[in-house]
Amino acid sequence: MTGATEKHRALLERALAELRHTLRSDVECACELERDWANEIIPVPGTCDEMMADLCERQLNLVRDIQAEIGGFAEHPEPQWLDDLIDGRWSLT
Numbered sequence: 001m002t003g004a005t006e007k008h009r010a011l012l013e014r015a016l017a018e019l020r021h022t023l024r025s026d027v028e029c030a031c032e033l034e035r036d037w038a039n040e041i042i043p044v045p046g047t048c049d050e051m052m053a054d055l056c057e058r059q060l061n062l063v064r065d066i067q068a069e070i071g072g073f074a075e076h077p078e079p080q081w082l083d084d085l086i087d088g089r090w091s092l093t
Contacts, residue, residue, distance in 0.1 A: 019059060023056065031044055050093075
């Protein structure tokens with residue numbers, strides 16, 4: 001791990017989990033939603049509400065920064081679309 005001590009790693013992991021959950025909720029509220037091939041509800045890329053886009057982008061950048069520092073999660077409860085957003089495979093606006 002670069003720059004952070006092991007003592008701080010647990011704190012960063014907890015913060016990352018909370019930020020990912022908050023980002024997921026905000027994106028689901030700010031974007032149009034549709035059902036995918038598996039009948040799961042997913043946000044539509046490029047449909048983020050203009051009023052929420054800046055907040056979601058700041059959260060997204062913070063998640064990316066923390067993941068770059070400590071790595072991502074092997075297992076997590078968040079949907080695949082969130083990983084795809086974080087990885088830059090689609091955009092909010």
